[in-house]
Amino acid sequence: NTRPLIRQTCFPAVCVLLTSDYFVVSNEYDGHINVDCQRRRLANIPKFTSLSVISLNLNGNHIHHIKGATFSGLANLKHLSLMWNCVPDHLKEQRWPSCSLKVDPNAFSGLKNLTSLQLAGNSLNTIPPLPKQLEILGLEFNHIFHIVKPLGTPLLKQLLLNKNCFYANPCYQSYFIDPRVFQDIPELLNLTLSYNNVTIVPPYLPLSLESLDLGENKITHINKESFANLKHLRHLNLGWNCQRCDHASEPCFPCPNNQSLNLHQDAFLDQRDSLISLSLRGNSLHTIPQHLFVRLHKLQELDLSDNFLAYAIQNGTFYEELQNVVSLSLLYNYEPQKSFSELILSPSIEKMMALRELYLSGLFSRVLSNHSLAPLVKLPRLESLELRMNFICSVSMDAISHSCFSTFPLPSSEQNTMQDSGEDHCFFYYSMWHFKKQICSKNQFFDLSQNNIPWLNASTFRGMEKVVCIDLSYNYISQTLNGQQFTLLSKLAYLNMAHNRIDLYSDKAFQEISGTLKALDLSNNEFHFVMKGMGHRFTFLPHLPSLKILSLANNHIGLRISNILTSTSLKYLDFSGNRLDIMWDSRRNQYLHFFQGLTNLTHLDISENQLKSFPPEVIVNLPPSLQMLRMDFNVLSYFPWGNISVLEKLCHLNLSSNMLSFLP
Template identity: 60%
Template sequence: MSGGLSEDTRVCPSLKCTFLLFKHVNYCLPRSEGQFFIIMFGPRLFLFVVLNHLCVVKAINLKFYPCDNTTASNGDINVDCGHRGLTSVPKFKSPIVVSLNLNENLIQRVKREDFSDLPNLQNLSLMWNCLPGRLKALRLPSCKVRIDQDAFVNLKNLSSLYLVGNSLDTIPLLPQRLQVLGLEFNNIFHIEKPLGTPFLKQLLLSKNCYYANPCNQSFSIETRVLQDLPELRNLTLGFNNITTVPVQLPPSLESLDLRENKITEITKESFANLTKLRYLNLEWNCQRCDHAAEPCFPCPNNASLGLDPGAFHDQRSSLSFLSLRGNSLHYLPKNIFAQLSRLKTLDLSDNFLAYSIHNGTFFEELQKVVSLNLLYNYQPMKTFPELILSPYMSRMRALKKLSLSGFFFHQLSNYSLEPLFDLPKLEYLDLRMNFISSCNVTAFSQLRALRMVVLSQNMLAFNPCYKAISMDIQLTSMTLSDRKREDPLENQEDPYFRSELERNSGQCAEEDCPINDSMWYLQRCHCYGKLSFNLSQNNIPWLNASTFKGMENAVCMDLSYNYMSQTLSGQQFSPLTKLIFLNMAHNRIDLYFDDAFRELRSTLKALDLSNNEFHFLMRGIGHRFEFIKNMTSLEALSLANNNIGLRISNILRSTSLKYLFFSGNRLDIMWDTRGDQYIRFFQGLIKLRYLDISDNQLRSFSPEAMANLPKSVQVLRVDSNILNYFPWGNLSTLAQLCFLNLSGNHLSNLPDIAVPFGPKLSSLDLSHNRLTAIPESFFSQATALKDLRLDHNQLKIIEKQVLPSSFKSAICSTAFKTKNCKLTLHANPFICSCVTSWFAEFLRGSPLFIPHLTTDVRCGFPESQTGVNVLAIDPRSCQEIFGSVAFLFTSLLALAATTIPILKHLYGWDLWYCFQILWAGHKGYTSLQGNSMVNNDHDAFVVFDTQNKAVRDWIYNEMVANLERRGRWQFKLCLEERDWVPGVSCIENLHNAVYNSRKTVFVLTNNGSFSSVSGIIRQAFLLVQQRLLDEKVDVAVLVLLDSVFPKVKYLQMRKRLCKKSVLSWPKNPQAQPLFWNDLCVAIASDNVKSYDKKVTESFLSHELL
């Protein structure tokens, strides 16, 4: 009962108040009066509570359904209607909506009144509703978004408007204060009329006319259009078949994108007066097509992009980024970069600058450049025997990053790198994909600031016996890397080339719960700002100490994808005395001997041995992991994807290991129930925090296996197995567990027990299973759970009481929905009916963050509702079904609440008296003998004011002493403070005391006279009177401690009727023995026999009432 009360009162506090009121009335009043109070006033109170509860429920709703909304701290609302299959703009009315997202829908008409009720809209995104031409999927019919010309004009506060990917061929009228306009991926080829947006700062017009969105003409924009944009800062015109640079560009421009057009020449006037231009992209205008992966459009006669020496003269004090990539440049005009004093990044990749790199002088013009990209400047059908760099490169004193991939040469010597020796800031050197077969690694030691050397995807063997195949033959048959607008070799985020601030922040800070840690993350945080060598994807057949000559100071080493098949003996890495991270993935390393990696035991913290399954797949071969216990500094180890299953060490031992990645192995074989050989496999890792045993083909997880996991484990990943059983009852053994991932298994049933989740478990992933129900007690002890994932199961209903108690605590119950507490429910076949209508109400009002709530939380049953969003079910439909019954019920309730109080006022006493008579006639009477002591537990029940200290002292020191301990009559008295049973209600104790005592003695004082008594004394008196009516027994004895009392009618009547039952405490101490004798006689005798015969019984009965 208590649990149900607390759950309900969370929604309607008045219900709790009413319950407590009823309970108080029933407890403190006499039974008959308490029942009468409830009968008289209960219906009225209950009606008030019901109506109040209905009002609360009605107030909880999703105003912007079917869209999501978030509220900022200042009260502004952002509405997200993206990817919801909408065919029209939803009608919202709110003056505080500032952002509306309508992306990825099927809207094909925008009317002028669609946004009339959103007067303060500032950001509107209406993208990807109808892709043009070849960009859309083949199954989709042709379409076009039609926008009324004045659809946006009245949005006076609109600052950003994105209309990307809508097949527009005209631009609608725009609000004057617009600052950002996105029109990419449309069919806009000619812009002739001014936009009427003098405050526009960004105009995005890319990809309106190119090979994937053909227009068969050249894009054009009138001069007056650009002149009407005095504050324009960012203009993108890429992928538009533009043949010349637009004239009279706004002088305010800071960023200009002209990539992938058909511009053949950049003249001195092209960018004249653009004195604020900081970013200029001219790549892929005269394209190099000998290794193109996409349609390629070279300039006539395969000519290079024409560059005037003074093309960037007006940008000499502003330009910081310049891209001339893919323009078939064979040379660079002299002094073209000489005056660019602020140029930091220069991209010259995918050109024909091989000989310019050998002997060009333009490098001396790049003294302020920080990043220089020279990717894929190889000479066709030519591989140089050795890398030779222009001596002028030594003038680039500010250079930090140099990319020389795709240059093609055999040898890298000390002479090759000599021009770089004088560069004090060079940190990143990329030499991948060059077919290098010989490399003098010691030359890199001359580069004092060097932090990252990339030599991957070459032919390095570091072995004098290894002969590389003929490069000339290889070049004729090889397929070079695909040219892409975003080349992965150039644009991928490299963790080694970062600012000093980013490096310092890349330290491996130990998290409270390392949920997202991975080997890539550990590599990033261990290697930021530290000397690293990337030798992956080479031809290194085996390792020895001479292999690492020149790399002695390396902190991180990547040797993956070399297919080394070698048994390590503890000598190979001896020169690497500072090595922290080592990647040996995708090789064929034999780990049998104890001395493997012994030389790195004091420094190595992270070791990646994943995808070394070659030896583990050999039948009958034994394997050992004893080397792990010798590596005293090792914190992270990956043995993933090795098919480890048989003939291995029984237990892993390490006093330092914190992260173990063991996915992609065969724990199903190791933990086979027929044996327990490997049941303690992980037990020796006493400091383990992160254990990944996903994708191990586990069908069950035995309690013994759980009990033998390291007690220090905080993150346990068992996802992507085929589990149908998990030992929930044994989770208490992992007291430090904060994240448990069981997603992607075959769990169908959860036990109906209170699972001991532990005080730190904050995240549980049960998604992608086959769960059909959640038992009520399952999450009862999940006090810390804040992230629960139940999506992609077979759940039909979730009761409120099954949710973790933490979801109902103050942490989650905030005024605004927060991501602190997350519950995923999408992709479940929920039942949508009147019986479960509360579920939709719960979702509407829940403070939890529920992803995909308005998009993918759908009905599965009944069939008529399949696919309908749960929130779309109209709660009024259920109200209509039961509307007539509810109306009749509430009408009768209102009638009763009105008539019952009136009847009570007019005929209440008569009805009560008749009821008592009828009840007595039905129950019958049992006569009691006047002198019988049967069923009397006490001789007298003494009633007195327990708050009066003087009376209490008289009772315990005088009355008790004289009646229970002295004299010839020793009575058994009943006292409230002494004889009442603890734990029994007040009214029950009082009833038992009166009815189980022969007499009831009232000890009264002048200040507590009968006219003003209350509480226990009054209730006792009423019970004595009731006993007189029911049993015809007069048991009252009055003891007056004061000589003067008010003239109370009852007291005067009692003295006339039965004088012996009213005694006064004498003033003379000599008379006190007589008083005690009279009191003993009054207690022992029958009051009725002492009545005055002149008073009739009938008169007596009516007067007493």
């Protein structure tokens, strides 16, 4: 679904005055000009005359009519984007009147070099005449649901038609495309028809197709002939056609009598040598037809989440047909109104020798035992195991402590080292998600978030000795960490304990992983911090010499805490969502040096701290190594501009969303 991007260069922008209100910004590169007129409140398209313009962006304006000669001066135009000029009624803001983009018959057809045309969000009822050489056509979010006339674009590679007929943009009828339309586009590679009230797989699809999206429709049967002769199809999405509705977040449309999607066992026979990814998510499946996947020799990604496969996961043999699958998603296959005492996996899963990623969240099993994960011990390539939202309250993983999984070869130290931003570059703010991806990619990762784990001790992690990343967020952990909990985790580099009730009083917290821990997320652990009269300390920080990233966000930290944070290794600190307004109140001075002990800190986020002013004494006591400082979303009416020069390395300062009234 990749759309061509408007090329951005480092060349100076050229601004052309159109009226007293509008400017066109263009960038020139290699003699080619890319013109950006998006969101300029244009009601009419400016008249351009240039042989150098190859790209024009008119998205998000109020253009309601495209006349025949509009683009006559742009003979070499290749990429034209006119999206979101007449948004469909159900999707637009109420203050805007209804409209439908009118396109004169020869408005586009005369553009002999045009290869990409994006017309999403224009309330079009029909497809306008198109240039013959077009390769990419985007028609999403329109009212195009009955296509009879061929497009006249034999070179078309991508046709994007999703969301032309669904609950937020209704058409009140079944979607229809005449077979002649597909016969006229023999080179089509990518077709998207999701969210369109499609009731059957369209017949006579182009044999050239490599990617087909039929998700979020109302298809009830997949027959042997549905994808016949599509021997190049690599990516197929059939998700959410017979929808499971008991935990739906959007309007939900089950099949008649809540039936499952009917899948013929030979439905994918002609894709046996091509199909790489397949989604059958949300189709109310209770069982998997035997031999459905057995011929799919190249299948690598399979999504079976949001079905009713709880018992098939425990007893099924379909795993044996997935010996080349790398990623298997079984998320949210819980049995309605039932939770299992123990997570059980079918022994046949051990046949999936290529498996790297396994997603088992939302199966509702209270105990993770040795027996639970025993079938996984023979999987030599397994890297990531997700077990979120299972209401797990007891964990025992001895079974894998001497398994192939526990001795999975970790990437080299070069791969396992975070990339340093370097002193010569000013990098924008990085989130914890970014660091998680950077540290945990290709490393062993256990996700135990969103469960019921109340307490941690060393035995909790027995069997995870080689793990590099653990996510324990959104549990009920409420204890003082004293340096004994993670003793078995000799490789642990990333630890997420957000959304718990961790007590950080002990100076021995995390000391058992001090040599390896690089990123620590303690955000949203406000339970103890908001208790009146209770003291808190951050004296554990100096004992973590490898720690580079720390999040203490959204903890309401404001009183009875250590006067200064100390670390020689920490580079990134997220302290947003706390109460620095209390700590730096003019009646107190004990916290004026709070960040000064972080001698290598480069990135500091103190947004959303309810700060009304920023004391000059604080800014001169910030670490001189600081490169990025976020103070957005406070209520600052005063900032000590005269003191900012002490931060000689500062290259990014964010003061947006405050109440500042002047600049120096």
